Amino acid sequence: MQKPTVRRRAALVVFLEFVAIFAAGLLVLEVCMNVAGVADEEFLDIEPVTGWTHMPGRSYTYRTEGYAQSVINSHGMRDKERTLAKPADTYRIAVMGCSMTEGTQVPIRDNFCSLLEDKLNASMSGRKIEVLNFGVSAYSLGQEYMRLKHLALKFKPDLVIFTARPNSLLYMGHDPKQGFFNARPIFGIAGDGSLIEDRNFQKHWLASSEGQRKQATRWLRYHSRLWGVIGKSSAQITLFKEECQNKLGSLTARRPEIPEKPVQAPQSAAAAKPVDSAGNQQSLNSAQMYLGKVAEALVKASNAASKNAGSKFILVYLPSTLKQRDLNEQKIFSEIASNLSLPFLDMNPQFDLLEKRDHKPLYFRTHFSKEGHEQVAESLYAKLRGCM
Amino acid sequence: MLFNSLNYFLFLPLVFVLYWATRGTTRKFILCLASYVFYMSWMPVYGILIFAMTAFNYFAGLFIERNRKNDFLFYFVICANLAALAYYKYTAFFIATVFDALRQVAHFVPSLQVQQTPVVEIVLPLGISFFTFEFIHYIVDVRKGDRPLRNGLDFTLFAAFFPSQLAGPIKRFQQFSIQLDEEKALKPEDTVAGLALISQGLFKKIALADNLAPITAQGISNVHQLGTLDAWLMMTAFLLQIYFDFSGYTDIGTGSARLLGFHLPVNFNLPWIASKNFVDFWRRWHISLSSWLRDYVFIPLGGSRRGQFINYRNILVTFGLSGLWHGAAWQFVIWGFIHGFLIIATHEQEKLIQKVRFLQKIHEHRLAIPLACAGTFVVSLFAWTFFFAHSASDALTVVHSMIIPANGESNLAEKLLQSPFLVSFTMYSVYGLLFVDVPWSNWSDRTRAIRAAFEQQPARQLACIACAFIAAIAFSPALTVPFIYFQF
Numbered sequence: 001m002q003k004p005t006v007r008r009r010a011a012l013v014v015f016l017e018f019v020a021i022f023a024a025g026l027l028v029l030e031v032c033m034n035v036a037g038v039a040d041e042e043f044l045d046i047e048p049v050t051g052w053t054h055m056p057g058r059s060y061t062y063r064t065e066g067y068a069q070s071v072i073n074s075h076g077m078r079d080k081e082r083t084l085a086k087p088a089d090t091y092r093i094a095v096m097g098c099s100m101t102e103g104t105q106v107p108i109r110d111n112f113c114s115l116l117e118d119k120l121n122a123s124m125s126g127r128k129i130e131v132l133n134f135g136v137s138a139y140s141l142g143q144e145y146m147r148l149k150h151l152a153l154k155f156k157p158d159l160v161i162f163t164a165r166p167n168s169l170l171y172m173g174h175d176p177k178q179g180f181f182n183a184r185p186i187f188g189i190a191g192d193g194s195l196i197e198d199r200n201f202q203k204h205w206l207a208s209s210e211g212q213r214k215q216a217t218r219w220l221r222y223h224s225r226l227w228g229v230i231g232k233s234s235a236q237i238t239l240f241k242e243e244c245q246n247k248l249g250s251l252t253a254r255r256p257e258i259p260e261k262p263v264q265a266p267q268s269a270a271a272a273k274p275v276d277s278a279g280n281q282q283s284l285n286s287a288q289m290y291l292g293k294v295a296e297a298l299v300k301a302s303n304a305a306s307k308n309a310g311s312k313f314i315l316v317y318l319p320s321t322l323k324q325r326d327l328n329e330q331k332i333f334s335e336i337a338s339n340l341s342l343p344f345l346d347m348n349p350q351f352d353l354l355e356k357r358d359h360k361p362l363y364f365r366t367h368f369s370k371e372g373h374e375q376v377a378e379s380l381y382a383k384l385r386g387c388m
Numbered sequence: 389m390l391f392n393s394l395n396y397f398l399f400l401p402l403v404f405v406l407y408w409a410t411r412g413t414t415r416k417f418i419l420c421l422a423s424y425v426f427y428m429s430w431m432p433v434y435g436i437l438i439f440a441m442t443a444f445n446y447f448a449g450l451f452i453e454r455n456r457k458n459d460f461l462f463y464f465v466i467c468a469n470l471a472a473l474a475y476y477k478y479t480a481f482f483i484a485t486v487f488d489a490l491r492q493v494a495h496f497v498p499s500l501q502v503q504q505t506p507v508v509e510i511v512l513p514l515g516i517s518f519f520t521f522e523f524i525h526y527i528v529d530v531r532k533g534d535r536p537l538r539n540g541l542d543f544t545l546f547a548a549f550f551p552s553q554l555a556g557p558i559k560r561f562q563q564f565s566i567q568l569d570e571e572k573a574l575k576p577e578d579t580v581a582g583l584a585l586i587s588q589g590l591f592k593k594i595a596l597a598d599n600l601a602p603i604t605a606q607g608i609s610n611v612h613q614l615g616t617l618d619a620w621l622m623m624t625a626f627l628l629q630i631y632f633d634f635s636g637y638t639d640i641g642t643g644s645a646r647l648l649g650f651h652l653p654v655n656f657n658l659p660w661i662a663s664k665n666f667v668d669f670w671r672r673w674h675i676s677l678s679s680w681l682r683d684y685v686f687i688p689l690g691g692s693r694r695g696q697f698i699n700y701r702n703i704l705v706t707f708g709l710s711g712l713w714h715g716a717a718w719q720f721v722i723w724g725f726i727h728g729f730l731i732i733a734t735h736e737q738e739k740l741i742q743k744v745r746f747l748q749k750i751h752e753h754r755l756a757i758p759l760a761c762a763g764t765f766v767v768s769l770f771a772w773t774f775f776f777a778h779s780a781s782d783a784l785t786v787v788h789s790m791i792i793p794a795n796g797e798s799n800l801a802e803k804l805l806q807s808p809f810l811v812s813f814t815m816y817s818v819y820g821l822l823f824v825d826v827p828w829s830n831w832s833d834r835t836r837a838i839r840a841a842f843e844q845q846p847a848r849q850l851a852c853i854a855c856a857f858i859a860a861i862a863f864s865p866a867l868t869v870p871f872i873y874f875q876f
Contacts (some may be wrong), residue, residue: 026855038862202565
């Protein structure tokens with residue numbers, strides 16, 4: 001029989017061997033993942049003003065839809081490196097938007113902002129044109145407004161293109177299920193029609209365990225691909241949990257009762273969820289009407305901020321696949337432009353035509369393909385030639 | 389429930405704990421229940437089908453034992469099993485073939501009015517091809533004189549055992565029942581070996597096969613735009629994909645069985661790098677199916693001892709049926725026949741080598757085996773087009789693109805470079821060089837010391853297994869791809 005101390009020492013040696021080999025394996029894996037460009041899709045960082053922004057200097061490979069290797073510039077934009085000071089004799093266009101504008105599914109050179117810049121530079125002699133891409137994944141109109149005010153206008157743009165993505169209104173509310181997305185500020189309107197900035201949900205989320213964890217692991221998220229694997233796994237686990245909850249919910253939940261009268265328009269965007277927890281669709285129109293008013297206030301504020309900085313302003317409603325299309329929302333944005341007398345471009349009719357007539361693959365699943373970006377650039381170019 | 393799903397990785401530890409926490413009949417009952425939960429999580433109603441077929445074959449086995457000379461009973465049971473398989477797998481194919489034939493006849497008989505082929509929507513029960521073959525093997529062996537399983541729970545478990553239920557390996561009841569009767573104890577070496585197989589299988593499936601899937605899918609959906617390079621690339625990708633997919637599935641199944649103390653038959657033995665010819669290939673690829681076809685089709689037809697003509701006829705029939713088993717479409721039958729002819733060609737080649745001294749000398753050269761393996765792989769690239777393509781004409785288009793030099797528009801090479809496959813494949817190759825014996829290479833002699841160092845200490849193996857799990861997740865694509873062999 002071995003003495004207990006000898007056994008303990010042997011166990012310790014075995015344990016240390018395990019740790020050493022595991023650590024060496026992880027190191028090799030980190031290198032291999034780096035070479036292959038995997039597990040680095042986490043490129044967003046928490047930021048107090050807008051909720052989140054790109055990680056400056058981060059390089060990543062995106063494969064979920066399409067394929068692109070990208071490097072975020074030093075200002076936290078998915079764009080080539082730009083100087084804050086506007087070069088002499090340069091006309092600057094700032095494009096505000098969400099993932100549709102960010103275009104992480106295609107290389108930066110194939111993004112509609114880059115293509116538009118090339119087209120304008122090729123056609124306009126004498127003046128240099130810069131088209132700056134301020135699009136960030138999952139941004140709401142409120143976040144676009146904050147990014148415009150706190151970052152884009154510092155670049156002294158001559159023109160601001162304020163894009164609204166399909167289902168923009170859905171992104172303006174608060175949804176406790178959405179985790180990281182609760183870092184976004186929520187906007188509403190007061191009784192006198194003025195814009196209210198609500199940071200309560202953001203503060204609450206930042207103080208939550210998930211929020212704390214995101215902040216504490218900032219360095220790892222920036223630098224470690226192994227951490228990316230953990231992020232990837234936890235996203236899968238979250239999806240799985242939701243799937244289980246939905247399955248269990250559908251087994252146990254009672255069929256929701258549909259109210260006879262339409263629900264009153266909610267007073268805060270935070271409460272204005274187009275679909276309530278019971279899946280009740282009856283409140284959709286009233287919620288949309290309210291969120292439409294908030295959207296109008298945000299566009300108005302963005303236009304005012306741009307005007308104050310000496311920039312022109314255009315509202316663009318980006319196209320979407322028919323599956324995602326919301327005709328009410330399309331109408332709301334057209335009315336906003338008309339109420340505020342803004343130049344407006346709705347790209348949906350043109351995209352529909354191209355898809356039906358030419359069978360062009362303009363989208364991957366949700367976002368623009370290379371052909372889609374080319375078409376957006378083409379439409380914007382046609383519109384801008386008259387405005388500039 | 390898929391082996392590469394999160395559900396399975398919650399299900400398996402739960403079964404593992406419950407299994408080892410119990411003994412005797414309770415343990416078997418838990419395993420049986422788990423197997424039915426596993427199967428019915430996909431489509432509950434088909435649980436009744438597998439149970440009904442199990443009950444039928446259980447009682448049939450007992451009857452046949454008492455009436456071994458009753459041919460009618462025996463053939464009735466075999467036909468009943470085949471009828472179930474035919475109904476679910478071949479009804480649509482049969483109806484389409486009949487209507488196609490009638491349409492051909494209508495060209496010559498103008499008065500014959502042929503309606504549109506009716507749409508038959510029968511969902512193929514997962515694994516039916518596999519468990520039907522296990523039932524047939526059981527019935528045939530009982531008739532030959534083996535003792536049937538008297539314990540109904542044992543037989544139910546043989547039919548439903550979840551690690552091999554959906555895509556094999558096709559088990560033999562004699563070996564399985566011995567393992568069922570053993571009083572098992574949880575052994576660390578079984579657990580480590582099981583985990584190693586599972587991590588290896590998961591890596592093969594999600595880090596290798598699934599990263600090739602978009603390349604092959606893009607290629608096959610644009611067969612008419614394929615250039616020569618694209619066609620070769622697509623077929624190479626497909627052969628690797630199907631191997632990693634199916635052997636990955638088998639590894640996870642075999643590893644899961646090993647965690648529960650069971651040893652399942654080996655199904656793959658380096659088919660793409662160690663097959664010297666097509667006879668050798670079918671001893672290394674889907675071994676449990678090949679041996680089943682040998683024992684229950686080829687030998688009953690007369691085998692190889694009744695003259696060359698009968699032997700070759702039997703080879704062609706066996707491989708034709710093998711093709712039809714793989715898929716209810718003519719291109720699979722053609723694929724089967726091509727393999728039959730390649731086997732015959734191999735036999736003829738061997739005879740020729742024995743006769744011609746010069747060929748014997750070439751055959752004995754040290755490079756002969758690696759070159760023969762490479763040759764087998766290249767011929768496979770052509771033969772498997774019929775397995776991969778949606779139709780025989782698509783397969784011929786691919787073959788044409790492979791032979792006649794042309795430029796294409798598919799850019800599969802670019803897609804391959806964008807995928808993380810090349811890095812994951814390099815990682816797998818390094819692992820292979822260190823831990824796998826390749827018959828024609830003496831490289832493994834040099835790595836023996838490394839292998840021994842890992843084999844001595846399970847903790848070292850566990851550390852590597854943990855890294856393999858992480859690597860599999862890291863290199864997996866965003867979209868899950870179903871196992872290819874599920875459709876069979």
